[in-house]
Amino acid sequence: MPTMDMLGSYWSLAELATNGIILLNLIGALLLGLLVGYERSYHGRAAGMRTYGLVCMASCALTVIGGYPQFWFGGHGAIVTVADPTRVIQGIVTGIGFLGAGVIMREGFNISGLTTAASIWASSVIGIMVGVGFYLSAMGLAFLCAMSMIFLFRLEAWLPSRHAVAITMRFNKGYLPREDALRRIALSRGYEIAGGSLMIGSESGMQEWRFVAIALSKSSGATLSELSAELTAFDGIDSFQLSHARN
Numbered sequence: 741m742p743t744m745d746m747l748g749s750y751w752s753l754a755e756l757a758t759n760g761i762i763l764l765n766l767i768g769a770l771l772l773g774l775l776v777g778y779e780r781s782y783h784g785r786a787a788g789m790r791t792y793g794l795v796c797m798a799s800c801a802l803t804v805i806g807g808y809p810q811f812w813f814g815g816h817g818a819i820v821t822v823a824d825p826t827r828v829i830q831g832i833v834t835g836i837g838f839l840g841a842g843v844i845m846r847e848g849f850n851i852s853g854l855t856t857a858a859s860i861w862a863s864s865v866i867g868i869m870v871g872v873g874f875y876l877s878a879m880g881l882a883f884l885c886a887m888s889m890i891f892l893f894r895l896e897a898w899l900p901s902r903h904a905v906a907i908t909m910r911f912n913k914g915y916l917p918r919e920d921a922l923r924r925i926a927l928s929r930g931y932e933i934a935g936g937s938l939m940i941g942s943e944s945g946m947q948e949w950r951f952v953a954i955a956l957s958k959s960s961g962a963t964l965s966e967l968s969a970e971l972t973a974f975d976g977i978d979s980f981q982l983s984h985a986r987n
Contacts, residue, residue: 751875774792780792840861905985968982
């Protein structure tokens, strides 16, 4: 039967001090995750600052609470714990990982749902921290996750970045495009073809080229409408498709 002393132990000075240390670790992990994520975001990749920040911070939370087992369950782990909680945590994290994978979708060069998957996984970590009694840290993690998802896209929009465009071109029968000429044309429009993204297919004598073009800078690169107008006027192209890409 829980007593007031037992409930109060969850908010003791020792517990609060431990939660403060955990929060400092979470903030540090978030900042480092954002740093790595910005590099990916700058190069037009699908997993950007928010995804890396959430995953890095949640991973830190799971790791750091393992260093304070004496403060689990308000310091009453020996009384409350019946089974090994680390095995329960392992099962939760693995199961939620499969759940998060279900919201990730890929269509061509475009990948979506990574931030949602990371937020689902981070939410499971918040629940784990509440479960083991680190209430203040759990609230701090929830606050940092929410702020990351609400405001970081504005920071990403403000920071220098390079947008990407997925391009599919189907050429007229018998027309043989050249890769070096395609790369020169892309550069003249403010783009470069992403390494390893070029795919070439052929059917009934008609070649189809698919690739991702990344802008040289945030302010460079022709718009989709401008690219569409140029491709429409090009004699060698039978059909094409353009879309913004996160690869």
